[in-house]
Amino acid sequence: MAQEAQLPTTPDRGGAGTPLLQAKTLTKHFPLGGGAVVRAVDGVDFAVLKGETLGVVGESGCGKSTTARVVMQLIPQDKGEMLFDGEIVGGRSLTLKEYRRQAQMVFQDSYASLNPRLTIEDSVAFGPTVHGVSKPAAILKARELLTKVGLDPARFAARYPHELSGGQRQRVNIARALALGPRLVILDEAVSALDKSVEAQVLNLLADLREEFGLTYIFISHDLNVVRFISDRVMVMYLGEVVEIGPVDELYDDPRHPYTRALLSAMPSMDPDNRTMEAPLAGDPPNPINPPDGCRFHPRCPHAQTVCAKVKPVLARTGEGAREAACHMEVAGSGHSRAPKLEEAA
Amino acid sequence: MTAPLVRMENVTVRFRGAQVVHAVNGVSLTLEAGQVLGILGESGSGKSVTLKTLLRLLPESRTDIGGAVEVDGRDVLALNPQELADYRGAVTSMIFQDPALALDPVYTVGEQIAEAIVRHEKVSQKVAMARALELLELVRIPSPARRLKAYPHEMSGGMRQRAMIALALAARPKLLLADEPTTALDATVQIQILLLLRQLQRDMGMGMLFVTHDIGVAVEVSDRLAVMYAGQIVETGTVRELLRDPQHPYTRGLLAANLHGAKKGERLEAIPGAPPALNSAPDSCSFAPRCKHAQERCRATLPPVVELGEGRVVRCILAESALAAA
Ligand SMILES: Nc1ncnc2c1ncn2[C@@H]1O[C@H](COP(=O)(O)OP(=O)(O)OP(=O)(O)O)[C@@H](O)[C@H]1O
Numbered sequence A: 001m002a003q004e005a006q007l008p009t010t011p012d013r014g015g016a017g018t019p020l021l022q023a024k025t026l027t028k029h030f031p032l033g034g035g036a037v038v039r040a041v042d043g044v045d046f047a048v049l050k051g052e053t054l055g056v057v058g059e060s061g062c063g064k065s066t067t068a069r070v071v072m073q074l075i076p077q078d079k080g081e082m083l084f085d086g087e088i089v090g091g092r093s094l095t096l097k098e099y100r101r102q103a104q105m106v107f108q109d110s111y112a113s114l115n116p117r118l119t120i121e122d123s124v125a126f127g128p129t130v131h132g133v134s135k136p137a138a139i140l141k142a143r144e145l146l147t148k149v150g151l152d153p154a155r156f157a158a159r160y161p162h163e164l165s166g167g168q169r170q171r172v173n174i175a176r177a178l179a180l181g182p183r184l185v186i187l188d189e190a191v192s193a194l195d196k197s198v199e200a201q202v203l204n205l206l207a208d209l210r211e212e213f214g215l216t217y218i219f220i221s222h223d224l225n226v227v228r229f230i231s232d233r234v235m236v237m238y239l240g241e242v243v244e245i246g247p248v249d250e251l252y253d254d255p256r257h258p259y260t261r262a263l264l265s266a267m268p269s270m271d272p273d274n275r276t277m278e279a280p281l282a283g284d285p286p287n288p289i290n291p292p293d294g295c296r297f298h299p300r301c302p303h304a305q306t307v308c309a310k311v312k313p314v315l316a317r318t319g320e321g322a323r324e325a326a327c328h329m330e331v332a333g334s335g336h337s338r339a340p341k342l343e344e345a346a
Numbered sequence B: 001m002t003a004p005l006v007r008m009e010n011v012t013v014r015f016r017g018a019q020v021v022h023a024v025n026g027v028s029l030t031l032e033a034g035q036v037l038g039i040l041g042e043s044g045s046g047k048s049v050t051l052k053t054l055l056r057l058l059p060e061s062r063t064d065i066g067g068a069v070e071v072d073g074r075d076v077l078a079l080n081p082q083e084l085a086d087y088r089g090a091v092t093s094m095i096f097q098d099p100a101l102a103l104d105p106v107y108t109v110g111e112q113i114a115e116a117i118v119r120h121e122k123v124s125q126k127v128a129m130a131r132a133l134e135l136l137e138l139v140r141i142p143s144p145a146r147r148l149k150a151y152p153h154e155m156s157g158g159m160r161q162r163a164m165i166a167l168a169l170a171a172r173p174k175l176l177l178a179d180e181p182t183t184a185l186d187a188t189v190q191i192q193i194l195l196l197l198r199q200l201q202r203d204m205g206m207g208m209l210f211v212t213h214d215i216g217v218a219v220e221v222s223d224r225l226a227v228m229y230a231g232q233i234v235e236t237g238t239v240r241e242l243l244r245d246p247q248h249p250y251t252r253g254l255l256a257a258n259l260h261g262a263k264k265g266e267r268l269e270a271i272p273g274a275p276p277a278l279n280s281a282p283d284s285c286s287f288a289p290r291c292k293h294a295q296e297r298c299r300a301t302l303p304p305v306v307e308l309g310e311g312r313v314v315r316c317i318l319a320e321s322a323l324a325a326a
């Protein structure tokens, strides 16, 4: 293979109107043997616009990481497809190899993600050399990126992962993800293991890098404060499905789906004079093996009615802006007594 | 005046080994019976070591403990093995982030709770089992009679956490030590466990030391807060005082980093750098390398311990001027 000086940057093909990523009915089931199946991701549709940060929230096991792994094509989907800047991922004009360069991921565990036997400079340079960049050019680029993430190469380039703090290791992982010149970066609980004071530094860094490199983020986190701070839009998942998606302020200020409402009111109040008096949901998150029929939230939903156990609600536009929710209460004529009347809706 | 339930006076904990670690560097705190003190700090700040000192759970051969530790009138550091066995569980009990530290995988939940009861009280196995059932009801485990016969791995995460709480309460302790018991849980389950702990603590009149790195969690359960940094308590006060009028620069930084009410697109006022290594005992302000108010004096000597009011203590030179101005 001819050695390139640096990896070419990828131009915007579809234009600003085309989402960077469109996921269409993505589905991933894990057979467990004995006929049981974990429906980890079950027909998920969403788009990520160019330059935005899409936050993803939901209880443990709802399918956030599995969605991320499918989007990264670390595991193949069972059903559904993805368009990246308008082109089919894995199709003729966008091969998997080329796609994998343009989409990168940062995980929670900063230690496990790094090869303990490589210096951090070599770790960052590794990806580009695999993609045909010469070693000296890759090292040069690695040092530039280490500087960008706030690690002075003179002090840090030759260190090994165990010689760094958690926050520093996470900076290395971010530099490594950027080394291939991606357009999409998926951050799966990427700041969750960091201390609050260090987390704030890394969030500032992520904002700077997004600006400088024109990046698009998918930001998965269980910390609803952090998601509110960093996201433009937020997607709420429940048992392998999207239940609500929309602009961050609209969704936080006026959640439409009863699950989104419950999730948000489970956040600690931060006000000693108004402490939480009642837990919004009882019990643990249910298990995605044999999820309930109809609306998957119906066994825990305070508004569940007969229709909810029978008919699966689909994501539909609701409210003023660009919000969608999957709840019978939002759809005229659904058969739920709280749904808008048909004539009003017309 | 009655003595407080817990009194720690200038406690130091040092681990000997290939590298010496000065994990706790002069902690003083008191807890009244029936009160909840939240201990807030980042990882490595000495929260768990402080709790373990109260139960004497640290490896004795490698650990030097200084200062005074009193719980319910006992000199904890002077207890002999028999006294220690009587003390653990019956006076002071502990719950953890990971229930595996408390629950034995090879015994049923019922067997373990009953065993803890029999260890401290002369009751029959049958009476103990009946009490175990009551405890599972108390912590609101669904189908408690069935769960009595379940092994820990047969329960969901939230349920295991409840079972561990039931086990900790088996011998009706006066002091409950909680070491990040909700950190690994989903927000929806976390709030359930916090409300449960708050209610049990109140109903049983227990004192509780609740360790967490999450301010929101601390606010939900605590009457008073202590903020720890590098093995020292840098600020204490009521929850209201700390939230509305934080004095120590580190407390202020932590509050900002919590992002509660932070505006999108705004830059966060992040504390630069990282906590110090603890290889020597502090001889200056441990926060000085990260503090934007640091002065010569901060780097030359230990900061003053300024008492702004009853139970309102700040370890920082800035508090001196706050005191002078008041
Ligand atoms: N390889 C696998 N085999 C079987 N089940 C799996 C596999 N990977 C994931 N699952 C299951 O799929 C479901 C979704 O998992 P996923 O990791 O996507 O959840 P998550 O939303 O990321 O949760 P968390 O918040 O805990 O990270 C879970 O029930 C999980 O146990």
Ligand SMILES: Nc1ncnc2c1ncn2[C@@H]1O[C@H](COP(=O)(O)OP(=O)(O)O)[C@@H](O)[C@H]1O
Binding pocket: B015, B017, B021, B022, B023, B041, B042, B043, B044, B045, B046, B047, B048, B049, B050, B059, B278
């Ligand atoms: N048994 C031990 N031996 C040596 N060092 C220890 C031991 N336990 C804790 N430490 C060290 O003491 C310091 C405080 O630890 P800890 O109290 O666990 O912090 P946290 O505030 O996260 O609970 C850390 O530097 C930790 O590595």
Ligand code: SF4
Binding pocket: A257, A258, A259, A295, A296, A297, A298, A299, A301, A302, A303, A304, A305, A308, A313, A326, A327, A328, A329, A336
């Ligand atoms: S569809 Fe029915 S059960 Fe589902 S969230 Fe809406 S009201 Fe609740």
Ligand code: SF4
Binding pocket: B248, B249, B250, B285, B286, B287, B288, B289, B291, B292, B293, B294, B295, B298, B303, B315, B316, B317, B318
């Ligand atoms: S004593 Fe000095 S360095 Fe320490 S926190 Fe106060 S102002 Fe900052």
Ligand SMILES: [Mg+2]
Binding pocket: A064, A065, A066
């Ligand atoms: Mg995950």
Ligand SMILES: [Mg+2]
Binding pocket: B047, B048, B049, B179
């Ligand atoms: Mg700890």
